[in-house]
Amino acid sequence: MIRICRSTLAHLSLCTLLLCAGVTFAAPVRPQVQATGYVINATVDPATNKLTATVAVTLTALEDVSQITLELNNGLQITKLVDAAQHQLTPERLTTNSTVRIPLTTPFAKGTSTTLTFDYSGTLTGSDTSPVEGIKLAAIADPVSILLYAGRWFPLATPGLFTNRFTAEMHIHVPSDYRVVGSTTTESSPKSIPGNLTEYNFNWTKLGFPGTLIIGKFLAPISAPGIPNVRIWVTEKHKAPASGYAETAAEQFEYFSSVFGQPESGRLNIVELPDDAVSAAWAPQIAAIAGNRIGDKNSRRLLANTIAHQWWGSEVSPATLNDAWITNGMSRYSELMYLEETAGKTSFQSAITDESAAALAYDTEPLTTLGRLDYFSPQFQNMTIEKGAMVFHMLRWEMGDEVFKKFLRGLLSQYTDKGIRSSNIETVAEAQLTPANGSAPNLQAFFAQWLDGTGAPQFHNKFTVYRLGNNKGFRTVGSIDQDLDLFRMPVALRIETDGKTELRRVDVSGSESQYTIETFGRPRRINIDPDNWLLKSTPDLAVRVAVLRGQNQAAQGDLMAALGEYQKALDINKTSSLANYRIGEIFFTQRNYQSSANSFRDALRGDGDPKWVEVWSHIQLGRIFDVTGQRDRAVNEYRLAVQTNDNTQGAVNEARALMQKPYQRPREEN
Template sequence: MVFRIKPLLTAVAAFVLISGASERLWAAPIRPQMQITGYVISADLDPEANKLTATAAVTLTALEDLNTVTFELNNGLAITKLTDAIGKVLTPERLTTNSTVRVPLNSPLAKGASTTFSFEYSGVLKGSDTSPAEGIKLAAVADPISILLYAGRWFPMTGLFTNRFTAEMHIRVPSDERVVGSGETGHKALPDKRTEYSFNWTKPGFPGTIIAGKFLEPVTGAGVNIHVYVTEKRKEFAQDFLHLTAREFEYMSSTFGQLESNRMNVVELPDDAVSAAWAPEIAGISGQRIADRNEQRLLSNTLAHQWWGSEVSPATLNDAWITNGMSRYAELMYLEDSAGKNAFQAAITDVSAGALAYDTEPLTSLGRLDPFSPQFQSMTLEKGAMVFHMLRWEMGDDVFQKFLRGVLSQYRDKGVRSSEVQKVAEAQSQLELEPFFAQWLNGTGAPNFANKYSVFRLGNNKGFRTVGSIDQDLDLFRMPVELRIETDGKTELRRVDVSGTESQFSVETFGRPRKISIDPEDWVLKTTPDLAVRVAVLRGQQLVAQGDMTAALVEYQKALDVNKTSSLASYRIGEIFFMQRNYQSAANSFRDALRGDGDPRWVEVWSHIELGRIFDVTGQRDRAVNEYRLAVQTNDNTQGAVNEARALMQKPYKKPQTDN
């Protein structure tokens, strides 16, 4: 059994969705040696044997004088033959520590010269043992679904999500399977009861993902070029999934503009792989997330990568905050449009916690980290999203949308750098944004605001004057901040330019001020006691994902030290005790969660479910059913909670025989 941890933050796709990756340094060179420009790949998938057999013609251009070239390739694949452009055999050296293949050249390749290498390779792809991202299944040939994700390095490659290329692919599978790829051109039956699917993506991009399986005839809507591929197991959800995709895709198109391709393939991924993945014309979502009906935010983030990742990409991994962050923020923008301002504000609070959880490195120097590490993921997604959120505050909604469209139009089918995003932002807004980008891209930390003020009554019944200052702890901070003055009558809003550690303000109101709030709508990333709790819990979650329960408990206790009534921290502690089968301590913690501050709301429903499970495994069925009934009565179906409770009312929870 896999123990499912309910999220503090809604899980979303970055490059691909991941959890619990190690924090080892990334071994790929920061300065690229070569630019791969195109592939011609022919591959056979044998799900019964979990085997991939393939050939790949790889065309590249040297960016410096080369005597050797290095390709990234999944450790489960062995090169059986490698030749250069004139047919001479080359002898590759496999480096399993970083999933690469080093190839000494028969003759040097001069800077600017182009050539083609021909690979023949094969191997077994099953599970995550050979994955280039530790513990994450990115490439597997299996029944009923095979995934060959670009990030799984199932073909020789370089420059993860920075090296744009074209690709022609021919994929052969058993005749009862369908194949989804970028730029489909057709398929044909073969004499050996197999089918060959062909794909051709002619624009520089990332057409490196293939998903094959026993998918039903794709579901599509009238007038909508969206195709939903699911297995028989998820058949009942296909129509709803199509309608959700159509709504989200329409919003993204109206916000960011039409894509170069008008086709969108939404496809089911295996439950034990990543929760989401994207490629040109492809959005892959875990079948379990589809079945639980909690894929809305995950799907919107994945669709957003068609613009922020596919149409424009980071020039280097130091620029990954642009596409990861904007895809995350596009998810929140859709949430605001579909669910309202309150849902949006709650999500911003969660994203702020993620932005601060690992804020020890500037965004523009993260390229040295493994892109699957918690720090890289948290910073590029969450802090990246907050950078765009704060730009929206500085610019205003209309100018912000023009800025986004400007980036997409000027750098379509190209990589974009952080400095280029700044230039577009300044050109569209007519603002001087050097201090903003210096603070949020090249610096770390966030301000901790405090205010002090005095109120004076004005003569002749003219009201009141409030004189004070906004104080914060970052000497170089400079940014406009909203001030809200709640009075006996009308609430007043002021925009105060904060610069340095103390910024003066003076506000006149007719009614007597009762409360003054700094940045009440959370437009600025800042530190607060509430966020300190969420940050500690988030760090604890990452440690749980890595298997370090002791360190996770320390982080959760830090959260309780800040807020003794934190329902979230108590709930997370209960999860660990439950995993350790310390049922009494787990029950105590879940009850503490129910008696706590009730933040976030989903803690209530899942605490009742976990208490029910504890009663089931300790032979107290009546008490278990009562907890499941209380869970249903909350009417909170976060991550399928109500569905889970109803199922457990019918069939008792059984503890697993072994732990995974």
């Protein structure tokens, strides 16, 4: 998974991934060939932004074919292409989808393998030639160049992104003042070669995704004290926070190893990415983070998610994109498990609420049919990441903590270096739950609801309390109603009585489920699923869903559609601080300062959910006063922001800086 956050304020509660592309529906494409191995010789010249490469790719036919289509970055021009018999081939470039169509001189029979050798070169400067519009995935520049696997800087079988596992032997030549970080199962020292160049050799012999290289004027790698297997590669600009960040990465790597077992490799490289590229990317042994996020305390979750891909993405991968929810979702849930471990239950519960909103934002397609959507569309990203995470969260509730962890370790051990399917999840889960008497539980209803269905239940509770004789307490007879006829899951009830609070677990099946509970104290209140173990629809969540959709529209530049979604949120809850805050952002972008100020004031007068709205509303009001020439009023708002003591996303630090220097709109906004 490659991750990008478009702005700090737009993602304070939720970080939506790769929102540049619209939802694209397409029929699933059957892969014709599978790439199994690469031998890559490449020269990278940051001074000219140029890549020159010779690549031999071994392909296995999955059906009889007379022509092959491979993906290749539009910035690269093929100068020579030959087959295994050295016959010259003439590829056709299709720039609309970053592919090349290759007619073969001899038909390629199903089950056989062959090798094609490409010579190509080109200038890679940014997102203009990217296979994903607007996102920099392959760019050669000073001081850091990126050749990410998803940038298609070498020919990839299609479809096959993040599903077609391969080996790679790479020999990379760079100027002598640059270092290269890649994936390798055997360490080798760089060596000087003619032309004031250095050759770096990488050889990943396991089937996986080793096709990412990051080249930079990096300092010698920095390790956390006593932990040499976790290293961080940064330029001089980001040297100061590197050591502390390495310690954080080592802590996360150790935590995930304790939960999931040892990863494919015991080595991990944290690598600096350019600030204007993606926020994060992963490859075997690599967790790459944007330079401006390194050392930022608010990027700990981003780092955890990226490191988790060493297990969920690298060690096991989706068999098809219909199964991408497994690795995308479990990487996100790993991030949340680490949050729970380090920040406690309250932070975890807050994150689960955000996750639930994101999971429902585009919930119109079953998880197991998403392979026909564009990989980088908002719907594919939200569903596979957020709803995928919630599926694992609910499965944890079904299983219990210890069995859930055994289940995860079982998945990883059974499918190491392989693709995994949704059906495998059900099989392994039921095997973990099989009791000693040999009768296996039936999780069919669970997976049918959450993988093959859409929507979430909206619970309603009705109950009557009866006093028992002889001072034996009270009996509560009630029913849980919800609107999904096929729903079947255990649901927690929290019963608040005159005495102690009690918890019960009730099996809910169908649209109405009866329950009977006896307590010593009189029940005063009964809450359904108080700890948010289930993905469910509530009025509060409907507000968050509408706001999230608005954020996604705003990220794509459709401000009017964003305002429409925010207004839907206000129609549900007129005092929503979050919706008012987002409206204020839109008006500020449009330079409608009075309306913007009004909205931020409404946010401050609203329900205060989430809490960070208060501090950032004061900062935004201060910015408005600064750009309208009212410095005294601006400083007062920054002072109020500091007094909240809420440093969410560095808010207090930002307010203090603005007290010293007035806010000015960035030049590109003027």
